[in-house]
Amino acid sequence: MIEYVDTLLPYITTILLISSIYAIFSLGLNLEWGFTGLINFGHVAFLAIGAYTTVMFNMSGFPLFLSVIAGIVLSGFFGLLLGIPTLRLREDYLAIVTIGFSEVLRFILLNEQWLTRGPFGIHGFERPLQDVIPYQHYNTFLLIVYLVILAIIYLSLERLVRSPWGRVLKSIREDEAVPSALGKNVFWYRLQSLMIGSAIAGLAGAMLAFYIMYIEPNTFKPIETFHAWIIIILGGTASNKGTIVGALVFYTFLSVTQFTNRFLPFTAHQMGAFRMIVIGLLLMLLMMYKPEGIFGKKEELALSD
Amino acid sequence: MKMDILSVKNLKKHFGGVKAVDGCSIAIETGTVVGLIGPNGAGKTTVFNLISGFERGVGEIVFKGIRTDNLSPFKIARCGMVRTFQIPRALTKMTVSENLMLAPKSQAGERIWDVWLRPKRVREQERQIREKSRDILEFFEISHLEDEYAGALSGGQKKLLEMARAMMIDPSMMLLDEPFAGVNPTLARKISRYICELCEGGMTFLVIEHDIPAITKISDRIVVMNEGKVMAEGEPEEIKRRRDVLNVYIGGEG
Incomplete structure (x- = not known):
């Protein structure tokens, strides 16, 4: 029994860690899509920018805390750069441009080896307080820190979306002609939403790097963006609480099903594909029977009118 | 003599071969009600879209002494001009109260830093805006709908909601697109x-x-549009007597 607990606790810790990182990542996208209606299919780019910037700044001699700040700021800045030419486009074009951006960035990370070490990735970088916290307790320490960060991000976002600022974002999501006719600068609000969402993704990138201790370009494939979309839809679009629960459910599912191939006649590779089939099926059932997601409000369902 | 708050000169807007607005000139005195009538397809709504900046055309538009023909809609709205839409655009997934509270200009809480740095001021302003929205809702007799989602409202109620929302920004001029339809x-x-x-x-x-x-009863002046042009203009009684206007409406040959 004791043995069981000894293996189970670290396992739960890893699930919670990865869920909290991707919950923060998805909260950024939820601000953009759930509250502002921006279809961003390249959200993972900002996870990559956050992770790489933090690690590279730190390795070139900046203190760790400042490096994380740099990662957040640079992600927000790239959000601004991407937003200026694209946020005047229609929503579906924005989707195309953003997914293109995230893939271009991944190929730059792969090919500019002098800067990023390309496909070899970067490892052996510093982690916060690694000399103070004993290695065997490090994940527990990280989890506590990450849960605090998650709580701060969650509460801040809740405050923002309930403010008049959030009200303008929601009105843009509904029908941008209305806020325009009432004197709101729709473009500027979209830009703010994209910048903040991207900066949050940048923070998640730094957190991811500290947890997995190794970053390489293929950690940031487009599928990560779509995982965030699944999480948001699962939890309930425009619900921050739902996004967090969605992340927990999704990564618990991904993680638990890693062991089910012991009971099923699949190879590990087939199991990976099978998991996605199950997720797809579950999403379809969700859309049919509870389209607003776990915590979404039916009246605020952003997928239909 | 009163000043013209809005003057439109030789406004044109073509969609391919269709001349939706074809040299339209209108001058509107401050503090008057001007009715814009004309058969379907006369170009009335396009004139609205041009004046409010939702479409770009050719010609000169001066509102309160400012050239607005090249400004974006939100800047024109900030000059004090607000419009409603022919098909009401309620923000359906927001409550009636949120719809109204969205409107007022220069709210502190619309700036992200003020949400953090001046929470007291934001709260105080929200309270005032809520009070104002309640007064306006009461006037339009839709107070009981305050907390409903706008999507749950009937067509006529949405029309009222849209006018109520427009009132919230204290405009100096309002463009109303068929305010009585469905009411x-x-x-x-x-x-x-x-x-x-x-x-x-x-x-x-x-x-x-x-x-x-209804429109002749409330208007000081009536402008009649047909085929993208102003075909008649004058006092309501005068317009009512014009045979050519009647013919356009009845479908005769003028």
């Missing part, structure tokens, strides 16, 4: 009275309407 007669009379009251208070209205008796 019950009692309420229509009430809206008429409200327009007249606001007008006495100095607000200017340009109103598109097909209900001729």
Whole structure:
């Protein structure tokens, strides 16, 4: 029994860690899509920018805390750069441009080896307080820190979306002609939403790097963006609480099903594909029977009118 | 003599071969109600879109002494011009109260840093805005709908919501696109009275309407459009007597 607990606790810790990182990542996208209606299919780019910037700044001699700040700021800045030419486009074009951006960035990370070490990735970088916290307790320490960060991000976002600022974002999501006719600068609000969402993704990138201790370009494939979309839809679009629960459910599912191939006649590779089939099926059932997601409000369902 | 709050000169807008607006000139005095009538396809709504910046055309538009023909809609709105839409655009997934509270200009809480740095001021302003929204909702007799999602409202109620929302920004001029369509007669009379009251208070209205008796009753002047041009202009009584106007409406040959 004791043995069981000894293996189970670290396992739960890893699930919670990865869920909290991707919950923060998805909260950024939820601000953009759930509250502002921006279809961003390249959200993972900002996870990559956050992770790489933090690690590279730190390795070139900046203190760790400042490096994380740099990662957040640079992600927000790239959000601004991407937003200026694209946020005047229609929503579906924005989707195309953003997914293109995230893939271009991944190929730059792969090919500019002098800067990023390309496909070899970067490892052996510093982690916060690694000399103070004993290695065997490090994940527990990280989890506590990450849960605090998650709580701060969650509460801040809740405050923002309930403010008049959030009200303008929601009105843009509904029908941008209305806020325009009432004197709101729709473009500027979209830009703010994209910048903040991207900066949050940048923070998640730094957190991811500290947890997995190794970053390489293929950690940031487009599928990560779509995982965030699944999480948001699962939890309930425009619900921050739902996004967090969605992340927990999704990564618990991904993680638990890693062991089910012991009971099923699949190879590990087939199991990976099978998991996605199950997720797809579950999403379809969700859309049919509870389209607003776990915590979404039916009246605020952003997928239909 | 009163000043013109809005003057439109030789406005043109073509969609391919269709000349939706083809050299339209209108001048509107401050504090008057001007009715804009004309058959379907005369170009009335396009004129609205051009004046409010939702479409770009050729010609000169001067609002309160400012050239607005090259400004974006939100800047024109900030000059004090607000419009409603022919098909009401309620923000359906927001409550009626949120719809109204969205509107007022320069809210501190719309700036992200003020949400953090001046929470007291934001709260105070929200309280004032909520009070104001309740007064306006009461006027339009839709107080009981305050916490409903706008998507749950009927067509007529959405129309009222849109006007109520426009009132929230204290405009100096309102463009109303068919305010009486789909509204019950009692309420229509009430809206008429409200327009007249606001007008006495100095607000200017340009109103598109097909209900001729209603619009002639509230208007100081009537502008009749046909095929993208102004075909007649004058006092309501004068317009009512014009045979060519009647013919356009009845479908005759003028």
